[in-house]
Amino acid sequence: MTRADQATAVDAAEVLARCDHLGTLTAVPGIVHRAYLTPEHAAANAATAAWMAAAGMDTWTDAAGNIVGRYEGADPEAPVLLLGSHLDTVPNAGRYDGPLGVMLAIAVVARLHERGERLPFPIEVIGFGDEEGTRFGSTLLGSRAVAGTWDPRWWELRDAEGVTLVEAFQTFGLDPSRVGEAAHDPQRVLGYLEAHIEQGPYLEEAGRPLGVVSAIAGAHRFQLTITGKAGHAGGVPMDRRRDALVGASQAVLDIERLAREMDCVATVGMIEVAPGAANVIPGEASFSLDVRAATDEGRDACWRAIQDAIQEFCQERRLVLSIEETHSAPAEAPAPRLVDAVRAGIAATGDDDPLVLLSKAGHDAMAIAAMTDWAMLFIACAGGVSHHPAEAVTEADVAAALDAFEAAVVSLVR
């Protein structure tokens, strides 16, 4: 019998094969790039729907373009357990960030289906269409629709080609006026569980396949601009300069030092200098800042310290700092009862005292947190590498994740 004939047997090798297949559904042949509401998104939804159907689920595309599969419970009226992750990717992505969580959730349901087992509650597996936000610049559109926190101001967001979100909805065959129908009634939801690669090095370094998430760090993003005075690179004496790039350079070093001291992560990922010529002193330097921490208090304290340090240096150098906040998301903590379920799941694989990890990356669970309780299972990835084609997981770790995710779901019956 071929694998395809064994419609309901989905082992770790099959989960990985499905992630590999999704990796071929891309805007750019040879690399993985799958954005929200694109033809490759539709292809990923179709492939995922077929796998969901083979696992005994009824499937549909929801009003925001997420693919959903429902496995009925013994009591169809009982609140539903949601399992999911995202199917979109960053440009030149790996194959596991997002899809692995969706494929594991389908494999868990496939096991129930194979045994002819109904849990007391229904399960809905969701493949979210947008988590990364690479097409319209706003993240978590798929999960925010499901959480009922869709913001009508997003309709006018445009992609790089100038296509608005409204137009993209219509092209995808969706009715923008019905997006609210993707939202769940919180009273009708049992909770949300998500499996995801760690995207950090700690599990691999500890020699453990699995971990449980303690919180998702909230990111604060700013655009900082330091203004000085442009001038002739030969004519202006060193002691009379107001060099904006020197100010920005000191800022980058202060940001790194303070983040280390205050147990945060802080990144300057983009910098631009004006006027931008080899023989002109920089008059203006503009750079991004992304700050994250386990708690909002810790993150805000780090940001205040960063601001103070930059202000002080700017004053000494007669530079002017201006700050624009571009993004802010609160830190989110999981629900203890669902964390216990994930712990029970990992314990079922032989690890009674699982590693507890702060997620410094954002996840769909952050958006779902507005609607229901959540918890997350992390899976080791090679070298902690993610958002890169070298992203890798082992079949043994995925097999452990499948056992743990199944045990976590079943533990909720009690």
Ligand SMILES: [Zn+2]
């Ligand atoms: Zn992800």
